[in-house]
Amino acid sequence: MTIVAETTGTTTRASRSASLGPEGxxxxxxxxxxxxxxxxxxxxxxxxxxxxxxxxxNAGIDLVSIFICWDFHEPQQGRFDFTGETNAxxxxxxxxxxxxxxxxxxxxxxxxxxxxxxxTRGPAEDVMKLDxxxxxxxxxxxEYINAVCEVLVPAQADHxxxxxxxxxxxxxxxxxxxxxSQFEVDGDVYIPxxxxxxDAAFRSWLQDQYxxxxxxxxxxxxxxxxxxxVRAPRYREDHPAFSYESFRFLNAQIASFTxxxxxxxxxxxxxVPTYTNMKxxxxxxxxxxxAPELNSIGLNLCLPRNMPGDQAxxxxxxxxxxxxxxxxxWAAEFQSGWIGLDDNFGFISEDHSExxxxxxxxxxxxxxxxxxxxxRDDWSYAPVNLTGKIRPARYERFQRVxxxxxxxxxxxxxxxxxxxxxxxxxxxSIYLDSDEDWSTLPDHWLTxxxxxxxxxxWQTFRELTAxxxxxxxxxxxVSPGPPPKLLIHAGPPTAExxxxxxxxxxxxxxxxLLAVTPLPARTLASEPDEGMTGDMRRITESGRLVSSAPGxxxxxxxxxxxxxxxxxxxxxxxxxxxxxxxxxxxxxxWNAGDDEFSGTxxxxxxxxxxxxxRWRVAxxxxxxxxxxxxxxxxxxxxxxxxxxxxxxxLRE
Numbered sequence: 001m002t003i004v005a006e007t008t009g010t011t012t013r014a015s016r017s018a019s020l021g022p023e024g025x026x027x028x029x030x031x032x033x034x035x036x037x038x039x040x041x042x043x044x045x046x047x048x049x050x051x052x053x054x055x056x057x058n059a060g061i062d063l064v065s066i067f068i069c070w071d072f073h074e075p076q077q078g079r080f081d082f083t084g085e086t087n088a089x090x091x092x093x094x095x096x097x098x099x100x101x102x103x104x105x106x107x108x109x110x111x112x113x114x115x116x117x118x119x120t121r122g123p124a125e126d127v128m129k130l131d132x133x134x135x136x137x138x139x140x141x142x143e144y145i146n147a148v149c150e151v152l153v154p155a156q157a158d159h160x161x162x163x164x165x166x167x168x169x170x171x172x173x174x175x176x177x178x179x180x181s182q183f184e185v186d187g188d189v190y191i192p193x194x195x196x197x198x199d200a201a202f203r204s205w206l207q208d209q210y211x212x213x214x215x216x217x218x219x220x221x222x223x224x225x226x227x228x229x230v231r232a233p234r235y236r237e238d239h240p241a242f243s244y245e246s247f248r249f250l251n252a253q254i255a256s257f258t259x260x261x262x263x264x265x266x267x268x269x270x271x272v273p274t275y276t277n278m279k280x281x282x283x284x285x286x287x288x289x290x291a292p293e294l295n296s297i298g299l300n301l302c303l304p305r306n307m308p309g310d311q312a313x314x315x316x317x318x319x320x321x322x323x324x325x326x327x328x329x330w331a332a333e334f335q336s337g338w339i340g341l342d343d344n345f346g347f348i349s350e351d352h353s354e355x356x357x358x359x360x361x362x363x364x365x366x367x368x369x370x371x372x373x374x375x376r377d378d379w380s381y382a383p384v385n386l387t388g389k390i391r392p393a394r395y396e397r398f399q400r401v402x403x404x405x406x407x408x409x410x411x412x413x414x415x416x417x418x419x420x421x422x423x424x425x426x427x428x429s430i431y432l433d434s435d436e437d438w439s440t441l442p443d444h445w446l447t448x449x450x451x452x453x454x455x456x457x458w459q460t461f462r463e464l465t466a467x468x469x470x471x472x473x474x475x476x477x478v479s480p481g482p483p484p485k486l487l488i489h490a491g492p493p494t495a496e497x498x499x500x501x502x503x504x505x506x507x508x509x510x511x512x513l514l515a516v517t518p519l520p521a522r523t524l525a526s527e528p529d530e531g532m533t534g535d536m537r538r539i540t541e542s543g544r545l546v547s548s549a550p551g552x553x554x555x556x557x558x559x560x561x562x563x564x565x566x567x568x569x570x571x572x573x574x575x576x577x578x579x580x581x582x583x584x585x586x587x588x589x590w591n592a593g594d595d596e597f598s599g600t601x602x603x604x605x606x607x608x609x610x611x612x613x614r615w616r617v618a619x620x621x622x623x624x625x626x627x628x629x630x631x632x633x634x635x636x637x638x639x640x641x642x643x644x645x646x647x648x649x650l651r652e
Contacts, residue, residue: 013100016157018164020273020295022327022480024410025367027105027157027164033406034330034367036063036107040116041095042072043376044386046088049098051388052374057102059383059395060402063164064099065369068092068110070144071120071128080147092148096155100162106155107369109167110148112141112261116170117339117378121188129191131176132169132257133201142264149268156272166272167332168261168294171279174253175438193439199231205249206230220245221525235432240494241525246438247428251286258293277332281318282444283427288325288478297325298332298369301360302339305352306642312359312592316465316574319363324422324473327480328411330367331360336398337372337382348381351642354397358404358621358644362576362588366410370398400621404646407620408586412578415607417562419474419484420461423499425524426454426491456517459550460490467554468567468574476502486512486562488553495520497531504535512544512560516553565604573597573639577607585649591639598638605631614652621646 019026025034037056041049056064073090074080084091099106113132114122121128123137124144130137155161177193210216213224221239224230233243262274273295278287280300287297299322303311322329335356338348357368375382383395431441464471472484476499483506500520507513519536523529539545548556558564566575572593578586585607591597608615608631615632618625628635628649639645 013160015160016164018157018272020165020275020328022411024328024330025165031410032062034063034369034410035061035402035405036065036369037061037373038065038067038333038336038369038371039374040067040069040372040376041092042067042069042089044089044374046084046091046094048387049095052384053098053102053104055384055388055390055395056373057104059373059399060406061370061373062103063105063107063369065107065167065371066095066109067114067116067122067170068108068148069114069116069118070110070112070122070148071118071124073148074124074144077124077126078143080144082148082151093151093155096151096162104162105157105164106162107165107167108152108163109170110145110152110265111169112137112144113172114170115188117188119189122170128189131194131197132172132174133253133260134197138260141261145264146268149265149270153269156270158271164272166265166270166274168258168265168274168276170277171300172254172258172276172290173279173282173285173442174250174257176442177439179443195232195439198438201253202232202246202249203227203230205252206245219525232438234437235435239525240429240432241523243432244425244428244524247284247286247425250284250438250441251289254285255290255293258290262293275332279442281314282441283424284431284441286424288475291326296328296330298330298367299365300333301331301356302333302335302371303356305346305349306355307592313462313465315359316363316590316592317461319360319365320473321422323364323414324475324479328367329365330369331365332369333371334360334365334368336370337375337379339379350394350397351640353381353383353394354401355643357401358646359590359592361404361408361646362590362644363574364414364576364578364588366405366408366412368405373398403623404619404621407618408646408648409580409582409584412580412586413481414472415565415577415579415604416470416472417485418464418469418471418557419479419487420457420464420471421487421489421491421503422473422475423491423495424475425495425499426457429454429492454490454492454517456492456550457490460488460516460553463550463553465574466571468569468571469554469557470565470567470574470576476506483509483511486514486557486560488514488516488548488557489519490516490550491520493518493520494522494524494526495532496524497529497535500532500535500539504538507539507542507544510544512546513539514546514548514553514556514560516548516550563604563606564602565607567602568597568599569602570597570599575601577603579607583609583651587635587647587649588644589637589639589646590644591641594641596638596640599636601635601637603633603635605633608632608649615649616652618648618650619645620648627652 081090082092111122155163178191220242233246275296374384383398566577574590576588615628617628
């Protein structure tokens with residue numbers, strides 16, 4: 001292996017410490033807004049790098065997010081160029097110097113897989129079609145990581161450089177395949193589903209778990225004659241217990257690769273905090289189970305103009321789920337332009353460029369990386385073009401969004417007495433109804449408008465949002481903060497025993513339970529369980545269990561005394577209220593409808609700590625602040641169709 005240059009020349013500055021975790025992003029122990037701009041330097045003529053970085057800085061952004069493309073930086077196998085000897089655009093070391101000169105911090109995303117509409121997905125061509133856990137892929141991956149880290153390690157903040165965060169791979173999926181049409185859509189290589197490879201990996205894992213085929217058949221209701229017969233599930237043929245076990249395997253593989261990749265970077269000398277980016281709108285992956293391997297996990301969202309059909313509802317679900325999983329909610333990739341799909345979805349308007357991130361902030365997102373902030377091949381409608389010139393109207397929208405995200409604290413408490421129980425297995429059942437096998441799992445982000453299962457859960461979610469009854473998702477044992485006063489169960493009649501046990505514990509602590517669908521009385525294998533029977537008895541004997549049905553939920557939660565903290569009284573206008581440790585209150589208002597809203601948002605005085613005192617209200621997006629008088633109970637708001645606004649109330 002040859003590296004063209006062994007030193008980076010990165011400008012030396014005072015060392016700094018960086019952290020990323022439940023409290024957000026910090027530099028030297030001071031909270032810093034995590035607002036970043038994605039710029040893929042290697043896809044641009046290097047003469048424009050300085051001007052592009054200046055436009056990022058002038059937008060109010062202090063963080064630059066960069067993919068580093070393995071395939072591009074290894075022009076010959078075993079020979080890496082990170083200093084621009086073979087092509088000026090390969091001068092990663094020089095690029096990092098330019099960032100340091102402008103006091104821009106850098107989020108490096110070296111992959112090994114970046115996707116990013118790059119033909120190989122990022123890896124070198126000799127391994128581009130191999131699975132992440134394939135031995136040859138891992139061998140070559142370590143060669144690349146060791147090479148790129150010779151540049152990145154001395155450029156880290158604790159060495160006086162600009163690099164503060166490390167993205168470990170990108171949208172880690174298992175299994176991984178792409179449809180034949182993928183190349184003409186976004187330029188990625190076609191990777192057919194390798195059934196033999198994935199069957200063998202699953203078979204080996206099951207052997208470790210169960211030891212014998214007889215034990216496997218007994219536990220998972222299968223009828224395999226020998227280990228040679230064992231293969232990946234066929235959802236509509238196999239017992240659900242076997243299918244659910246297969247999801248456990250998929251998540252174990254994702255966690256395993258995450259750990260291997262992270263350790264390869266650590267072994268190569270990287271010490272900055274680590275994170276990864278989840279694939280959008282996929283419910284089968286247990287990201288809280290992956291979280292211990294990294295410092296943070298960010299979501300991904302990119303949707304067509306104005307989020308047509310049910311897509312706004314899907315985004316609403318995705319943001320609430322992210323807050324239920326992690327105390328610091330941010331997007332490692334958030335739409336700032338559009339891939340070449342105009343024929344399918346239409347172009348992205350300036351209004352949409354502001355609507356998407358403001359709706360996300362209203363619904364609880366507190367940090368984001370704009371993807372792509374700078375236009376490049378296969379990516380359009382960004383605020384900055386290929387040569388660093390701004391598109392003034394679009395650029396101004398992003399300046400406003402940046403100000404809004406920098407104007408809120410990294411964490412706060414969502415004020416909602418109601419918690420809609422969310423269970424991973426409930427939502428894995430979506431795939432059992434809609435897919436034949438594993439081969440189509442990664443494509444579910446394209447089916448945002450399709451009917452969802454289980455129907456009771458989604459009907460309940462729809463009713464609460466339609467009536468603007470605010471609520472949290474609650475995942476027992478995972479969700480941060482104090483539990484809601486009232487929980488709603490709307491899932492299927494089977495579950496892991498631990499789910500009902502955790503719900504029973506909460507009920508015994510004084511939480512009320514509204515059952516829209518029957519509580520689960522059987523395991524995922526559809527077998528009775530003594531523990532679940534006992535948990536059911538604990539719940540029913542508590543006197544805190546109330547039956548309901550879709551269509552009655554809003555009235556029933558009100559009858560049970562669940563407080564409303566903010567509401568609009570208008571269908572399609574969603575309100576959210578949050579409180580921070582300093583006592584300030586944040587109001588998010590999201591108009592997902594087709595009509596302009598001009599009316600009153602009703603606020604619960606309890607959110608402001610009771611009566612007394614005077615308040616002022618700021619809208620960081622517009623840089624305004626004005627007196628609000630005593631504790632506000634009525635707050636006038638005007639919103640265009642498909643728009644959102646976020647306000648912050650501060651005590652005078």
